[in-house]
Amino acid sequence: MSDHSTQKLEVRDQVFLEQLAGKVGYPALVVGLLGLIVAGVIGFLQHDHMKQFLFAYYTAYCYFLTICFGALFFVMIHHATRAGWSVVVRRLAEALTANFVLMAVLLIPVLFGIHQLFIWTVPHVMAHDSDLQEKAGYLNVPFFYVRCVLYFCAFLGLSFYFRTLSLRQDASGDPQLTRRMQRTACWGFYIYGFAVTFAAFDFLMGVAPHWFSTIFGVYAFAGGNVSFFSLLALMAMWLQRNGRLKNSINTEHYHDIGKWMFAWTFFWGYIAFSQYMLTWYANIPVETRYYLHREFGPWLWVSLILLFGQLLIPFAGLLSRHVKRSGVGLAFWAVWILVAHYVDMYWLIMPQEWASKKAVRTAILNIHDPYRLPGTAENLVYESFHAAGLSMNILCLIGVGGLFVASTMYMLKGRPLMPVRDPRLPESLGFENA
Amino acid sequence: MAATTTPDVYPTEAAEDPPKLFGLLAEFSEPDSLLVAAAQVRDAGYKSWDCYTPFPVHGLDHAMGEKSTRLPWFVLVCGLTAGATAIFFERWFNAVDYRMIFSGKPYWSLPPNIPVAYEMTILFSALSAFYFMWAFNRLPMLRHPLLANERFRRVTDDGFFICIEARDPNFDLQKTAELLQSTGALAVEEVRD
Numbered sequence: 174m175s176d177h178s179t180q181k182l183e184v185r186d187q188v189f190l191e192q193l194a195g196k197v198g199y200p201a202l203v204v205g206l207l208g209l210i211v212a213g214v215i216g217f218l219q220h221d222h223m224k225q226f227l228f229a230y231y232t233a234y235c236y237f238l239t240i241c242f243g244a245l246f247f248v249m250i251h252h253a254t255r256a257g258w259s260v261v262v263r264r265l266a267e268a269l270t271a272n273f274v275l276m277a278v279l280l281i282p283v284l285f286g287i288h289q290l291f292i293w294t295v296p297h298v299m300a301h302d303s304d305l306q307e308k309a310g311y312l313n314v315p316f317f318y319v320r321c322v323l324y325f326c327a328f329l330g331l332s333f334y335f336r337t338l339s340l341r342q343d344a345s346g347d348p349q350l351t352r353r354m355q356r357t358a359c360w361g362f363y364i365y366g367f368a369v370t371f372a373a374f375d376f377l378m379g380v381a382p383h384w385f386s387t388i389f390g391v392y393a394f395a396g397g398n399v400s401f402f403s404l405l406a407l408m409a410m411w412l413q414r415n416g417r418l419k420n421s422i423n424t425e426h427y428h429d430i431g432k433w434m435f436a437w438t439f440f441w442g443y444i445a446f447s448q449y450m451l452t453w454y455a456n457i458p459v460e461t462r463y464y465l466h467r468e469f470g471p472w473l474w475v476s477l478i479l480l481f482g483q484l485l486i487p488f489a490g491l492l493s494r495h496v497k498r499s500g501v502g503l504a505f506w507a508v509w510i511l512v513a514h515y516v517d518m519y520w521l522i523m524p525q526e527w528a529s530k531k532a533v534r535t536a537i538l539n540i541h542d543p544y545r546l547p548g549t550a551e552n553l554v555y556e557s558f559h560a561a562g563l564s565m566n567i568l569c570l571i572g573v574g575g576l577f578v579a580s581t582m583y584m585l586k587g588r589p590l591m592p593v594r595d596p597r598l599p600e601s602l603g604f605e606n607a
Numbered sequence: 608m609a610a611t612t613t614p615d616v617y618p619t620e621a622a623e624d625p626p627k628l629f630g631l632l633a634e635f636s637e638p639d640s641l642l643v644a645a646a647q648v649r650d651a652g653y654k655s656w657d658c659y660t661p662f663p664v665h666g667l668d669h670a671m672g673e674k675s676t677r678l679p680w681f682v683l684v685c686g687l688t689a690g691a692t693a694i695f696f697e698r699w700f701n702a703v704d705y706r707m708i709f710s711g712k713p714y715w716s717l718p719p720n721i722p723v724a725y726e727m728t729i730l731f732s733a734l735s736a737f738y739f740m741w742a743f744n745r746l747p748m749l750r751h752p753l754l755a756n757e758r759f760r761r762v763t764d765d766g767f768f769i770c771i772e773a774r775d776p777n778f779d780l781q782k783t784a785e786l787l788q789s790t791g792a793l794a795v796e797e798v799r800d
Binding site: 446453454493603605 | 665679683712722
């Protein structure tokens, strides 16, 4: 297929990865597997039934899963709005959406560790918790498996559809394919919206089953988008440094990606604050407990790092047009946001590992001064930041990240790096910010 | 022109001062030739001149050597001032001047006061962007010498124009006209105010 479309290329650019795919993909695969194995060994040595390993792995998993949500959104909104500027980078996003296959495979260890990650799956916890019993109609294991299957049917179906049609257009150049994708994107957003919202409820809110926030799906979606656009900017820069798409992607496209990064950064903050303020103002114990867990000891610092690192500092940093148009400036904030998004995932998931300990739960229920914990629970806060735990977090991030990079290279390999015969490609190549 | 048929009681047009020279207007047939010409005018060192087109022409800012606008700084200052003012008054009203307890909440805490501060920041950023844009462009401009020009009417249809204004220190009627001619203008004419 690649040879076939090479002859028809009207674009004067290097649009194939060629040997670069293997040069990056195979080391990434090895590093990824090694990272996960080492983290698994450390986890095994903790004698906690792999609980900390699973939480570290799950944090890394959700990090990349939300980025895939962002990529799929970008591809679909591009078609639904007939966007012109983004055609040159759309294939990169399509390759990222193809990583839902990897995400489906990487979900298997999570399903094996379901009793460690989700306390609502543990029968004796459920038996003594009337709050959770109220939710048993939704929070039960068989239905959870059914939902996982439904989510991945939706994500795989949508990503496969848009990627396949786009690749088919590389060969045929048929403009009708663009119209078909546009129509599908519009009604596909219903599927996407429900799937992302409930996937966020199940995967991210499910680790804290007492808590509920209807805006949470939007929160996870916003976080995924801001980091997807950061990753997209970095991917494009890396390709151009290696002589790919050199004449196709230019400052104007980076400027628009930077605008998206800025907009999503603020949108994330808007949603995060809306969620926080309503919980703060309503002051219902079952809701505020979620934030209370995140204000104890070192968790308060993680919360503050999130507030400044994912919202206030990048907001100020990305405000200027000159930053978005300068390669170094945009790359700096892209890396910054990707780090901040990991802190976000860490902040969502990891406190539950600590809070699920029986001593902590008893201590918090009997607490009078929220900023002073009884001795046992306080010790346990610091325990959740010990060296083995943090090293597992880092190794799992490298591990899942390595597999993610390898999978992306595999999806990019042998196909043009941009939709070379898209009818709107000339518009995208000539695009300029007014 | 019609001085001979005008009764003597009325002042003749010839008796008035001749209209002041506003500048030289050059017409171009298409955006590309305008871009080339604009770059040459820019390189010749003119400052008081402008391009007029029926639609936005990409690359014109660069060809004209336009510096980036100061507007964002004014918007930033106005936005921050509005946000700070909102926080100040909320704090003063609720925690100092007229203390009341609502919903068992403290007199002062940030979360419930952020929305007002946020909206004030957005509102005054938007308003300042709008009004400073008018001010920087000297709007509203109710009359302009070019609007009386017959040839200039095509600027809303298919005409592309450069006008170098007489107030530019480099302006010299003959040399400037030669420059515009050499850039490939369809026509060059004087505009009088």
